[in-house]
Each structure stands twice: as structure tokens, then as C-alpha cells.
Amino acid sequence: MSSNLSANAFAKFSTTSVQHFTNFSWLWSRYLLPAMIAYPFLCSFLRLRRIKALQAKFKYGTPECPSYEGMTVQEAHDIIEPISDLEFPALFEKGLQFALFRTYGIPTISELLVKTTQLAATKNVPKRYADTGVLLADMYAAEPDSDRYRAANARLNYLHGHYIKQGKISNDDMLYTLSLFLNQPVEWINRYEWRQLTELEVCAMGVFHKAMGDGMQISFEKLPSYSTGWKDGLQFYHELDAWAKEYEKKYMVPDKKNYDTAVETRKLLLASQPDFMKGALTKIVSAPLDDRLREAIMFKRAPASYSAFFNGFMEVRRFYLRYLALPRLWFQTNPFHTKEPDKKGRRYVLKWDTVPMYVKPTLWNRWGPGAAIGALLGIPRPGDEGTYPDGFVVENVGPSVFVGKGTKEMEVTKEKLKKERTGGCPFAVR
DSSP states (O other): OHHHHHHHHHHHHHHHHHHHHHHHHHHIIIIIHHHHHHHHHHHHHHHHHHHHHHHHHHOBTBTTBOOOTTOOHHHHHHHHHHIIIIISHHHHHHHHHHHHHHHTTSHHHHHHHHHHTTTTSTTTHHHHHHHHHHHHHHHHHSOTTSHHHHHHHHHHHHHHHHHHHTTOSOHHHHHHHHHHHHHHHHHHHHHHSSSOOOHHHHHHHHHHHHHHHHHTTOOOTTSTTTTTOOSSHHHHHHHHHHHHHHHHHHHOOOOHHHHHHHHHHHHHHTTTSOHHHHHHHHHHHHTTOOHHHHHHTTOOOOOHHHHHHHHHHHHHHHHHHHHTSOOOOGGGOOOSBOSSOOTTSOBOBOOOSSSOTTOOOOHHHHHSHHHHHHHHTTOOOTTSTTSOTTOBOGGGOSOGGGTTOOHHHHHHHHHHHHHHOSSSOTTSOO
16 A cells, blocks of 8 residues: 555656656747857847937948048037946946056156155055045046036146146146046957947047046147147047057156056055955056066066966956946946035045045944945945045145145136137137
């Protein structure tokens, strides 16, 4: 009797198992497998849709309008915005960060930074780095003819103007720095991202930075087409990029002052990492550096295993983003700082990967899970001493010696920019 019951139970279990397996096989072959095969194609299709939409909207470089002439600063801003906010936010930002890092390879630039101690003394580096970030963030994110853009441009001009008048900053150094903000995001994206930038996007970078240079009163007389003018942003991009690379060959040379500046910024870049990781990350920082820059700032070459790890990680990231990650939507932007001031007239940084300067110490920022873990690991938190938790006002951004100064000069510059910078094509009039 019991043997019959066992046999029946086994038969029932076997039948049920076969049915479940058959149902799963049917589900797998009918839905799951096709979905897994289709998903990478869906990701690829959706990721390419944004650039196709931009191309259709602006027409430049299409059979309908083969030329890139006439692109306005406003159009360039509207093309760059999705690049920096949605398409490639991480590497666009890294490109700008390493643009600043790359200037340390020029002794005439690092010499001034060492003398003023602004980026060569540990106590000054976090604030000076944050100051540069908030001004550049306004210049890239704000509308080209907005008060916010003009205020950031005017403050930058005031801070630079003090040293230009003393002959401590040359036009060549200003032009070279501008060239890095032009070409480094492009080079980082083209080297490591899931797709390269199109000519439309590169042209937009050329147009935008030509207007930025005009606003900063940088002379372009060293470029071949200065006397005749540039046809479009592409021609300007390639001329300034070529000039910068020749400039590096002549002037990017090893110097102790280069090292003193670069090593402090490297410390800052690793400030938000736990101590036990800093040794390995110090070597990783050298991995993406080309030999000329690495030798100029006197950094050691990254071990082959670290370079292989870095390059391998970037390749895996490229594949993941291209085929497995859905594109960011408009509400997934992650602004660097607040656009409008609060009731006290202060603005605040919203994201940080170094010391949290100008970050409001909200309950979450200071005591949330991430902050708590950071505290245990000795990582700086918003509200810590010296982090300026009360935020910033653009009119006071910069070294402490300039706080409360420059208001009149800024107003003159803003009025001039209001008349001259209307968002039109920067190549219409030389």
C-alpha cells in the first residue's frame, strides 16, 4: 500500500516538475530569450536617438545644409547642454577637471600658482578649486545671454585682470588654458565614451569657446586665420587645438613648480577616498596621463597592471553604456550647484567628488548613511571646518584677498557683455 502511495506521489511530482519545466521553457523561448536579445538593440537605438534629433533640429552638416557656417552661440549652448548633462556628464566633467590639471605642466602657469599659493598650498587648494568650478559651471550651464553667465564671466575677468595688469599672466597662457577647456572634454569623450562626438558637436564646442574667449578678452592673433576670420566652429576648433599641441611641445617641460601644484590637486582629487585606497588611486591617477604631461609634472608612470586595469574598466564601461544602459532622461540631470540664490542671497554646491566646499550641511548631507560611513573613514563632510557651509556669492568668489572687491569692475564688464554677447554667431564679426 505504502509503495503504491510513494509511486503515485513520485509520479505526480515528476508530472508537475515536467509541466513546470515545460512552462518555463515555453516562457524562456517565447518571451525571455527574445527580450534579452532585443534589449541591447533597444538600448543602442534609444542612445542614438538624441544625436539624430539634434542633427534634425539644427540641420548643420546635413544634405539639406552641408555647411556649419552661421552657428550661433545659443545654438552651440543648446547642442553642448545634452552632451554635458545627459549624454556624457561624467567624462565631460573629467575632461574639464583634467584641463585644469594639464595647465600645471606649463611652468609659467604653475609659477604663478606657487607664488600666490592658490593651487599649491594644501589649505588653499579646496576653495580655489571650488571657486573655479562654480564660475565655470555658470559659464557652461547658464544661457549665453543671461545675467548668471555675465556675472561669472565678469568675476573671472576681474580675478585674471589683476595678474594680467602685473604681467604675471600672458595672453598665450590664457589662450592655452582656453584651448584645454575646448579640447579636453572632446578628447576624453572620444577616447573613452560609448560613441565619439559628431562634427556638429565639435563645431558647437568651437563656437561656444570662441565666444567665451572673446568675453575673456583673449587675443587669437596666434592662430592662422586670425586676419581673415574663421569659417565656422570646426575650423576654429582645429586651429586652436593644433596651436595648443605645438605650444605644449615647446613649453610643457619638467619643473619642480609643476609638481608642487599638481601633487596638491592630486591630493584634493583623492580627499574623498578612504586612506587605505589612496596608495592605489595615486597610481591610477597617472594611468590616463600622456608621457609629455606626466614627465612635465614629474609624476611616476603608472605600473602596467594599473594602466591595464584602468583601460579595461573603461572598455567595460563603454560596452555597458552602449548596449546595456538606457539613456538618461531630461529629469536625470545632476546640476553642479543651485541656479538661484536663497533668501540670504547664497547659492550652494549640490554635488562634489573632493572636499565638500560650499555644500549646505543638511541632515542628509551631514548625517545620512553615506556621510556617516564617510565620517568613520575620515572623509570630509559638509559642514566641517573650512568647507564654507554658508554657500557662495559670485561677486565674492576667489582668493580671500579679493573678497568684497571688484564690484564696480564687474558691473562695467557685465554691461559690455550685455551689449556685445547677444547669443549670435561669434564669427560674423572678427
